[in-house]
Amino acid sequence: MEQSVDERSDAALMAGILAGDQSALGVLYDRHADAVFRLSYRLLGDRGLAEEVLQETILAVWNRAELYDPRIASLPAWLMTIARNRSVDRLRARGRRPALLSLSAAGGSAGSDGAALDAALAGGRLVAAAPMPPEPEAVVDAAGIRETVLAALAGLPADERRAIELAYYGELSQSEIAERLGWPLGTVKTRTRRALLRLRGTLAETLGPELGARVAPTPLPGEAPPGGIDGPR
Amino acid sequence: MDHAEARERLADALLAPRDGGLEAALADPSATGVELRAHLAACAPCSRELDALRAIGALLATAAPDSLAAPPSLRERVMAAVGETGAPAAAPIPLRPRRRLLPLVAAMAAVVVLVAGLAGGLALVGQRQEADRQVAELRDLMAATQAILADPAFVRIDLAGPGGSGSVLIGSSSGRLVAFSSTLPALPAGLRYECFIERGGVRTWIGWMHWSPDLAYWSGPVSGIALPWRPGDRFLVTEGRDGVPVLVGGS
Numbered sequence: 354m355e356q357s358v359d360e361r362s363d364a365a366l367m368a369g370i371l372a373g374d375q376s377a378l379g380v381l382y383d384r385h386a387d388a389v390f391r392l393s394y395r396l397l398g399d400r401g402l403a404e405e406v407l408q409e410t411i412l413a414v415w416n417r418a419e420l421y422d423p424r425i426a427s428l429p430a431w432l433m434t435i436a437r438n439r440s441v442d443r444l445r446a447r448g449r450r451p452a453l454l455s456l457s458a459a460g461g462s463a464g465s466d467g468a469a470l471d472a473a474l475a476g477g478r479l480v481a482a483a484p485m486p487p488e489p490e491a492v493v494d495a496a497g498i499r500e501t502v503l504a505a506l507a508g509l510p511a512d513e514r515r516a517i518e519l520a521y522y523g524e525l526s527q528s529e530i531a532e533r534l535g536w537p538l539g540t541v542k543t544r545t546r547r548a549l550l551r552l553r554g555t556l557a558e559t560l561g562p563e564l565g566a567r568v569a570p571t572p573l574p575g576e577a578p579p580g581g582i583d584g585p586r
Numbered sequence: 587m588d589h590a591e592a593r594e595r596l597a598d599a600l601l602a603p604r605d606g607g608l609e610a611a612l613a614d615p616s617a618t619g620v621e622l623r624a625h626l627a628a629c630a631p632c633s634r635e636l637d638a639l640r641a642i643g644a645l646l647a648t649a650a651p652d653s654l655a656a657p658p659s660l661r662e663r664v665m666a667a668v669g670e671t672g673a674p675a676a677a678p679i680p681l682r683p684r685r686r687l688l689p690l691v692a693a694m695a696a697v698v699v700l701v702a703g704l705a706g707g708l709a710l711v712g713q714r715q716e717a718d719r720q721v722a723e724l725r726d727l728m729a730a731t732q733a734i735l736a737d738p739a740f741v742r743i744d745l746a747g748p749g750g751s752g753s754v755l756i757g758s759s760s761g762r763l764v765a766f767s768s769t770l771p772a773l774p775a776g777l778r779y780e781c782f783i784e785r786g787g788v789r790t791w792i793g794w795m796h797w798s799p800d801l802a803y804w805s806g807p808v809s810g811i812a813l814p815w816r817p818g819d820r821f822l823v824t825e826g827r828d829g830v831p832v833l834v835g836g837s
Binding site: 375378379382383386387389390391394395396397398399400401403404405407408409411412413415416442498499502503506517518520521522524525526545546549552553556560564567568569570571572573 | 589594597600601602603604605607631632634635637638641642643644645646647648649650651652654655656657660661663664665667668669671778791793794806807809810
């Protein structure tokens with residue numbers, strides 16, 4: 354999303370929001386919504402849920418603006434805290450523990466801010482609107498996972514990488530990928546499947562024994578270990 | 587469906603997030619979906635393959651590019667929800683007799699016990715893990731329901747419509763809401779039951795319903811609209827974001 358032409362500072366926007374100025378909230382949305390959405394998506398792996406979290410985060414700002422303290426965290430960091438906690442709530446509701454990520458791992462280029470915020474959270478100093486999860490150990494510090502996945506993607510042949518990125522992040526169908534890249538549909542299918550296989554192989558090797566084992570291809574019933582004959586189909 | 591077909595279907599679904607990804611493939615009501623579920627229920631290695639693909643999906647999500655943006659249409663919905671919360675709160679609605687809720691809670695408890703019983707009898711690890719997950723979800727739902735019942739200003743709304751019937755419980759003090767129905771039919775892949783509260787003709791999106799066996803539900807804090815519930819408010823469940831209501835209540 355393009356940066357808003359409104360050049361009010363975040364502090365000025367928060368002052369406006371406290372005064373009930375919805376246009377200030379709109380500017381805040383334009384400035385920060387994409388980052389909040391990305392963080393939630395990286396944590397949840399589901400766009401619908403990430404949309405819910407973004408909506409709740411913006412509403413929390415509107416309804417609880419008085420809780421924001423710029424001495425503790427920057428406005429983006431506060432937004433990320435709320436989004437992270439709402440995302441963790443959803444992971445819990447789905448019966449899944451957030452076993453993979455810390456905020457700093459999911460935050461991409463905002464990593465250092467995220468790490469500082471994690472530290473602030475650990476001190477219990479942040480915002481009643483976004484309480485610290487009662488089980489802080491549930492958010493395993495796994496900085497490096499994102500980098501490992503990015504490296505695995507970067508290691509794919511360029512065509513395979515393009516195919517899997519357009520399918521997974523671009524949400525294009527195989528027909529749409531074929532059209533956009535001028536490839537036959539069969540080529541798209543082959544390249545996305547190969548990309549997935551290759552990615553799994555790399556991640557199984559590079560993620561360490563515990564996580565790596567979770568993503569390694571599962572042998573078919575009766576199938577011999579790698580190098581053996583195919584099992585029954 | 588054999589192993590190779592099941593795995594191919596799962597891999598293709600993982601890479602089709604717009605269609606709902608793996609979870610949509612698993613909920614697919616078509617013959618292919620039925621065959622896939624039957625295969626997974628009987629094949630522990632393919633169930634493990636499903637778990638591995640879920641993990642791959644979570645890992646891929648962590649690497650989402652910095653160019654990933656919120657959908658443009660979301661801004662309007664969020665700002666409309668903000669406009670709603672700015673309205674002054676109305677007087678609380680009088681309480682209804684609490685005993686009316688007992689059969690409802692008992693029915694939910696029965697579902698939990700049923701699923702838990704099924705989980706105990708399942709032989710395959712994958713099946714048992716899935717059933718355990720569903721039991722955990724339903725217990726969370728039960729806990730949320732009981733918390734709302736303890737709210738001194740809870741409201742119950744009965745839902746009815748082409749989708750059958752359902753109930754909504756709102757804790758006006760806590761701001762929490764649960765909505766559930768055991769009569770809604772399964773939806774095609776990519777479609778979800780979406781919950782809205784309509785006030786003054788404006789719909790505020792609440793969330794989409796999750797599935798456990800025979801029970802569609804949503805549970806969580808209401809942040810898009812000011813509580814307490816007001817006379818004239820309506821709760822709607824629609825097929826998809828822009829679909830027609832299949833359950834309505836509260837007017």
